[in-house]
Amino acid sequence: MAVFTPVTETDAQALLAHYALGELRALRGIPSGIENTNYFLTTSQGEYVLTLFERLTREQLPFYIDLMTHLAEHGIPVPHPQAAHDGRRLAELHGKPCTIATRLPGKCEMAPEPVHCEQVGRTLARLHLAGQDFPLRQPNLLGLPWWQQTAPVVSPYLASDTAAMLADEVAFQTVFARTDTYRALPQGPAHCDLFRDNVLFAGTRQAPELGGFIDFYFAGCDHWLFDLAVCVNDWCIDHAQGVIRPELAGALLAAYAQVRPLNDAEREAWSAMLRAAALRFWLSRLRDFHLPRPAQTLTPHDPTHFERILRLRRGHAPIALP
Template identity: 45%
Template sequence: MSVYTSIENHQLEDFLSHYNLGHLVDYQGINAGIENTNYFVTTSTGEFVLTLFEQFSINYDELPYFLELMAYLAEHDIPSAHPLADKEGHYLRQLKAKPAALVQRLRGKEVEIPTLAQCHAVGKVLGRLHVISPHFPHHRANGRGPHWWKTTAERVLPCLKAEDAYLLQAELHFQASYQHSDLPRGVIHADLFRDNTLFEGNTLCGVIDFYYACNDVLLYDVAVTVNDWCTLPNGYLDEQRFDAIFESYCENRPLTSLEFETWTVMLRAAALRFWLSRLQDLHFPRPGEITHTKNPDVFRNILQARIDTQEEHILSLKKYRQ
């Protein structure tokens, strides 16, 4: 959620004229994230988020998937921002020759150091999402799965110091041994970091930024979430936060025996994926007016910590197995 494309007041006013949202009061760029162009927009009838979809971010043909998914989740008790239809009933329009959409602006703000109650809330909503998501009628492959890992690794490897290159190649070799064809699948958020949730106190008011959502292994989504929400500064897991997420998740969707056996592999896969994306953003940045590059070493250290403590993660799951 960065600003790559600037818009003028008159351009936004013209865009809003196609909606029944009153007149423009104010707007400002959202200085966070790294993918699309986002603005907070205030009109005489309410507050909204405007997203302009950048060409490097998303295949335009896939945009209806994301918008329909957000509407589907909002209509099934997931606190997702429902897209707004224009006067003709369409969620998607054009602004500055780019696809654009308005969604409801949800209450709350992101958290930096989550409380146990907030972790419990995230685990609960993720479990709920995974119960209903297999019934969503549309399908999208994971664009940042193993094939993307391989091609991105080839691109960034020449930029790495020897020990990081060795770690990256060794992990790719390890992950290639697993196919996960028998694991439960459905729609996953695939990026449920703390900055993609909105809280008021310990109340979860919103899950946002579904633009990595896809059909994939549900357990992978849990691992992505745990790696961000439960990681200490040294890269290791905070056991209390982990228990809060895992317990509330399993109350909604108990894991299968095979998922328990694959858990440590998934933790490593989730760390690998975000290490690679941050390496790519660091070494091959995209131009933008307001953009952020996040430190790849965070996920390099998480990956190493997951490797070092694999046996501990296996033991920590014993109490959850039936």
């Protein structure tokens, strides 16, 4: 979430005229994130988030908007896109598609304890199961084909040994994707970006209450194990070193498996999928760092963080799946 496209109060008032969401009370840009323009939108009826889509096309957006609507209507705590007077949940502002969704309670927990990881794991499994009957299908747009296309673009910015590791990992993931084990992995709609800053908690630190999952605009149909690996690589690590903390990973994985038990193919693929999740975010951070787009409030993430995690995942056996 960032501010690429400025939105004035007059803009917001004109947009709200198409909804039954009350009158504008406040508008505030959200500086974090790197993909879309986001504003907190307070009206006389409640709290919302206005999102303008900077990369995704109008043709791609129904998957994300309808997925959040489907999950919200199945009891999963996610932002609920609001319908305008004409029933549409997708509008336009400054020539860009946009949506208004409910604002969830709570704030991000950047130093999680096992209790936080338990709630994330349990809710992620519920999300996966709730998405099974979602009718739309769209692949993870930052999956293997994107890795294969992006690696040669960012490699010239890397030291030769680092570029060689990147090429080797892409080759490994390409071969792994052809295996019977890979084809046996359960899949469906997945968040694909469930980092600490995309989960909100209310309550207290001692007794947290999960407010919900946000920022679904990297979502796609992918292997659920990939979604789980993304979580573990962020939620369950020593952030300075990148090593997995067993007490956090154990809590998250056990809670997930209680809702959706994992199968033998997933256990066999776990190490490769942790590597895949690290590769995906190393590549996207390399792209954003070396080939940035202009934004009013944009701070690219450090790509060396996921380079370090990938090196660790390539060299160490992961914590076992339950």
